[in-house]
Amino acid sequence: MNGLTAEVGYVSLIKKGEELCGDRVETVRFEDSTTLVLADGLGSGVKANILSTLTSKIIATMMASGMPVEECVRTVTRTLPICKVRKVAYSTFTVMQVNHQDEMTLLQFDNPSVILLRGGVSIHYPQEELVIDGKKVIKSVVKVKPNDIFLTMSDGALYAGVGKMYNYGWQRDNIIDYLEARYEPDLSAKMACTIIAEECDRLYDHAPGDDTTVAAIRIRPRQTVSLMIGPPEHPEDDQKAVEELLDGGGKTIVSGGTTSNLVARVLDKPLIPTIEYFDPEIPPTAKIQGIDLVTEGVITIGHVLKLAKGYLENEDLSTAWAGKKDGASRIAQLLFEEATDIRFIVGRAINPAHQNPDLPISIVIKMGLIDELAEILRKMGKQVTVSYY
Template sequence: MSVSIDVAWKSLNKQNEELCGDKVEIIKTQDSDIMILADGMGSGVKANILATLTSKILGTMLYEGADIESCVETIAKTLPICKVRKVAYATFSILQIFHSGEAYLAEFDNPSCVFIRDGKIVKYPYETREIGGKKIHEYRFQVKKNDCFVLMSDGVIYAGAGSILNLQGWTWEAMAEYTLKCTKKTMSASRLAVMLSQACDELYEEKPGDDTTVAVARVIDRRVVNIFTGPPRSKDDDERLMHEFMHTEGKKVVAGGTSANIAARILGREIITKVDSRNPDVPPMATLEGIDLVTEGVLTLGKCLKILKKYVNDEFDAEFFDELDADNGASRLAKLLIEDCTELNLFVGTAVNEAHAESELNFDLSMRQNLVDQLIATAEKMGRTVTAKYY
């Protein structure tokens, strides 16, 4: 069994604070994916520093293969101690899912993880260990496809306390039931994170009384997306590129008019352009048998990148998904990369577009290459494994 992970998180800053006192760190090792949620003591700058240090120390040490005892002891020794409470650092949750399907979860003073499997809330047994005077809950278990895990800071279960829920706060049980209900509407980690964060914001009446973070991990199949953009420098390479592109597993996307014409010629099939007057800002898509998505090149890639960067910069909410669900080339490509991709393969031609070679638009090659470079960097920030081949 080889598993892949879809992860996303959303944070709400405490009211009147510019910085969040919670921090999420995602680390990929050769054999696992690690998600860390740290909650710094207090709020604002101090909490942000404590949470950032905690998550970075944990992430770096775990990446290097350190055990949990060493990690906790290092944090206890490294971070400053609060003069008032005589307590150091931050609380944290660490979820590590190995590609083999084995999983490990360690929690220190954060609310328990919500586990959802086969449409039910599951409670795994845990062992309690004392490390450096701190009680750590440890879980070890096997994951399977479609399992969903939600880590959270304590701001989540305090949501609504003092106003809507009459000092009770949103109990862990109520939050878990709501999560289960949401998973029946969507299994996308990013959409689920937005739903849960939005519910917390509403319970706080949009005035969060604490930093509030949900981090979602889903176990999914490996999903490969292949993008061919730009004609090869030599026409002799057209057939080689198309052969390699078509014989690579995964979904197929062709971005660019010249690229689409090459694909149609080599495949011996007809391109049919879809006329769409609803969104004049995005060039129309086309259909080509054997290809999952055919779009225009530079403009569409540029608009797709804007959407991806919003996602990377944590600027996604319910309205963001309205844009992502729009029926145009940029949104369709962005949706594919956000919600249906674990690995991205790029097949990039390096010829100057003949249509632009003799015009003032001879920036086409450098423009396309710049967009490809940005796409690689952005996809890697999204946690995708990216390879690029140039022709």
């Protein structure tokens, strides 16, 4: 896709009383395609989890490898274990696959119909009915446009509010109206899912009566964010490291007091500290003309890593950092929501301030933080590079 990328996000609610979710989302990325599968196993708990896991992994792997949909469905049908109680092997599924030719292929079997938001408005798309081994599968091929959001969900979303807020649950049209009313041009795939999942959780009175999963793919322009932390091991590399920071063509972050002074010196711009503590646990930020965000180093990045783990693992429905002004929350916003491509420029110089035996922070810890954060960001679907100086 020319200058575009497929951003993926999902959120799951586990049925009250269960430890495992009966829904499963599987994503496979290749250079020329992104494939997402949402599977909803029959029932709930362990059995449903096994069914949905097998279904999503088989279909995602086969579809991403270019196998015909007929072969994918037949393989799933013949592989799933038979439920001893219901005497059937059953899992619904939705496949969303976008390729480098800007085409989205949708395959839908017994899940609520995919919602396509274009310009913040739900639009209709063509549908073709296929019958494969007695199963009715709906196929669609859509030419994508920038900022299109394709959103799918398990049927737990439609059951939210049954007998409470709504007589017949939260219908697809209700969900569309709710999402359209909260749409913003920069709405990420994960945030779109969170908006729906939070409302489902509220309608269930925070005790979901069924596993509920919302997954989305957003077609978005690429956005680079570059973050520099730590001065280079050799001072003669200072200029080169700062030039790499600025050559990314996107937004820039500088983390660390020594690093901030270095960047300010190379750019010949003043470093302007602030004294506002927006969060007592996070050191205040600073300003350098030409740099989008200047923060403290290890403490702030350590907190960003904690936020990244929660974001990836769906620990919290709401993104508590969204809209906050402390350094860690602002980095999280840039890396998790805005960036598609992330460049870390990591200096290997040992900070003299960290040689105090009462302050056991070393270059190894800093590099370990960045390596772990980079790996989590890759799992989010980001393109991440790390350069060392």
